[in-house]
Amino acid sequence: MGRAKEKFEAAGANLVLIGQLTPRHAAHFRRRQNVDVPVLADNDRASYKAAGAKIATFNELLGPKVTAKGILTSARTGQRQGRTLGHPAQLGGAMVIAPGGEVVWSHMAQDAGDNATAEQILAAIPSAARA
């Protein structure tokens, strides 16, 4: 997702990331992860609640399947998870919203290793443009 801005611009969509805590944390994340899209700081996690994201159980956070998937992802991408900041069990997700406010696609994480790819999100943009 880090260098996805151009792809979403080309598709005619705005892309923003939403994280927890403060703008300082968001700025640090952008630098550390080489992210080129805006990162909003939702300190109270109000948008997580409004988006229907969930809090993981221990097994959904650190169970063997989730841990194995994380190891494979790290091996594939070369990225390593750093220190967890914010609510550690808060899961994320993704949503594509059409002009007018219809949610045309969403993927809210079922566990800590369940993340939509940039390609999956991009594939939903045309239907949002038509809605």
Next chain:
Amino acid sequence: MLGTASHRQETHPPQRADALADLVFPDQDGNEVRLGDLWAERPAALVWLRHYG
């Protein structure tokens, strides 16, 4: 432990983003962004990060 849920929760994404539209958050530079403005004129993709790690 770690603020985890004691029972498995369900996700419940909305069909419309009305409850998100009027939320305002600062970006990495401290500029306030109203979420609804992101999809006022063209589609918007919002990605919620699990954490900053």
